[in-house]
Amino acid sequence: MKPKEQDALLQTLKSRFEANMHRHPGVAWPDVLGRLQGRPAALNALGEMEATGGEPDVVGYDAATGGFTFCDCAAETPAGRRSLCYDREALDARKENRPEGSAVERAASMGIELLTEAQYRALQALGEFDTKTSSWVRTPPEVRKLGGALFCDRRYGVVFVDHNGAQSYYAARGFRGSLRV
Numbered sequence: 001m002k003p004k005e006q007d008a009l010l011q012t013l014k015s016r017f018e019a020n021m022h023r024h025p026g027v028a029w030p031d032v033l034g035r036l037q038g039r040p041a042a043l044n045a046l047g048e049m050e051a052t053g054g055e056p057d058v059v060g061y062d063a064a065t066g067g068f069t070f071c072d073c074a075a076e077t078p079a080g081r082r083s084l085c086y087d088r089e090a091l092d093a094r095k096e097n098r099p100e101g102s103a104v105e106r107a108a109s110m111g112i113e114l115l116t117e118a119q120y121r122a123l124q125a126l127g128e129f130d131t132k133t134s135s136w137v138r139t140p141p142e143v144r145k146l147g148g149a150l151f152c153d154r155r156y157g158v159v160f161v162d163h164n165g166a167q168s169y170y171a172a173r174g175f176r177g178s179l180r181v
Contacts, residue, residue, distance in 0.1 A: 052080030
């Protein structure tokens, strides 16, 4: 990432951080900035999250390690990460009408991880997300072995976890990611 791009990203992250203090009570921006400096892979991942519409923000702090967790906090699943099946196995299984890719592979290429169901529910405690869209979440191996994958959304004021065939994809389904720095 070029220095000018890095400065712009850090300014965007700082503005979002300051506008949403309820997501990270007791955390100070200088501490976050200090953790990000000298970590080009983390900045690149956050840049990818931002570029695909994720609006990443700090949602967690680990006092033991001094690390921060960033998560996609866009109101709806990031627009630049929709219409994806769950993983490579699901993508390879599609013979017709193949999507552009898979959520698991795209997350890995960005340097982030899909949210777990628990992380998704924790995010929903910070606001109302995915009221019109849905997001793939990390699926337990026993479900995936049977051909399924899990997704979550919020409807009627309730957070739901549901399932689909892993090879399915929809224009309104994508994925949210997290990054530990």
